[in-house]
Amino acid sequence: MSMVVARMQKMKAENLIGLGNHNQRKTANHSNQEIDVTRSHLNYDLVDRTNNYKTDIQTFINETKASSRAVRKDAVLVSEWIITSDTNFFEALSPEQTRSFFEEAKDYFADRFGEQNIRYATVHLDETTPHMHLGVVPFDEDYKLSAKTVFNRPVLREIQEELPKVLQTAGFDIERGRKGSEQKNLTVPEYKAMKKEQEEMQASQT
Numbered sequence: 001m002s003m004v005v006a007r008m009q010k011m012k013a014e015n016l017i018g019l020g021n022h023n024q025r026k027t028a029n030h031s032n033q034e035i036d037v038t039r040s041h042l043n044y045d046l047v048d049r050t051n052n053y054k055t056d057i058q059t060f061i062n063e064t065k066a067s068s069r070a071v072r073k074d075a076v077l078v079s080e081w082i083i084t085s086d087t088n089f090f091e092a093l094s095p096e097q098t099r100s101f102f103e104e105a106k107d108y109f110a111d112r113f114g115e116q117n118i119r120y121a122t123v124h125l126d127e128t129t130p131h132m133h134l135g136v137v138p139f140d141e142d143y144k145l146s147a148k149t150v151f152n153r154p155v156l157r158e159i160q161e162e163l164p165k166v167l168q169t170a171g172f173d174i175e176r177g178r179k180g181s182e183q184k185n186l187t188v189p190e191y192k193a194m195k196k197e198q199e200e201m202q203a204s205q206t
Contacts, residue, residue: 002089003177004164006105008156010147011078011135013054019080020053023122023133039126044099046106046132047121053078057119057137064116066143076147078119079138081109083163084131085174099123102132104170108163109134113150 011019021027025040050056057077065071083105090098106121113136121134138150164176 001173001175002085003175004167005082005084005131005177006159006163007082008151009080009082010076011080012074013058013077016054016057016077019078020050023053023120023124025126034127036126042125043123044125045120045122046099046103047118047134049119050135053120057135060119061137061145064137064139064143065145071145075145076138077145078135079147079151081134081136082131083134084129087129089174090130098125098130100170101167101172102130104167104172105132105163106134108166109136112159112162114139 025035025037025043049060058071061071061077071077083102093101102121102123106118110118117137117139119135119137121132123130123132136150138145138147140146140149160176164174167174
C-alpha cells in the first residue's frame with residue numbers, strides 16, 4: 001500500500017522570495033530537471049492568498065499578531081508542508097480524485113491550524129509525482145507567532161498519525177509513512193526529485 005509523505009520546512013523572511021518564485025513558477029530556468037514547463041499550466045492553487053509571498057505573508061502577520069512588538073528577523077514566518085505519495089498511487093487516481101486528495105489534506109491542516117493561517121496551497125503536476133506545497137503561518141491560539149509551539153514534536157507525531165486516517169476516511173487507499181522512511185516509500189527518481197526541489201528552493205533563497 002502507498003504511504004503519505006508529509007514533510008515540513010521552516011521558512012523565514014529571507015526565504016519567502018525564493019519560495020514564492022519556485023512555487024508560483026515565476027522563474028524561466030529551473031535547476032530541478034524534473035520540472036516539465038510544458039505541463040506547468042496544469043498546476044493549480046487550492047488556496048491563493050498570496051501574490052507576493054514576502055510582502056503578503058508579512059502583511060498578514062503584522063495585521064493579525066496579538067503583540068505590537070515587531071516580528072524578530074529570524075522568526076519562522078511560514079511552516080511549509082510538502083504533501084505527496086508515490087507515482088503508483090496517483091496513477092490510479094483520476095484528475096478529480098487527485099484534486100480531492102489534496103483538498104482533504106488541505107482541509108485537515110485548515111481545521112487544525114486555522115483556515116486563515118493557510119496562506120497558500122499549490123499543487124504541482126509538472127513534476128514526476130504530484131505534490132502540494134502548503135504554507136501555514138504558525139499562529140497559536142493567542143495569535144502569537146510561534147513555530148516551536150504550534151509544530152512541536154508531539155504535534156508533528158499527531159499529524160503523521162491523523163492525516164492518513166483522514167485520507168482513508170475519504171476513501172483513499174493509503175497508510176502512514178514511517179519515520180525516516182521517505183526514500184523507501186518513494187521510488188529513487190521520486191525521492192531525488194523531491195530532494196532536488198528542496199535544494200532549488202534553498203538555492204533561490206540565498
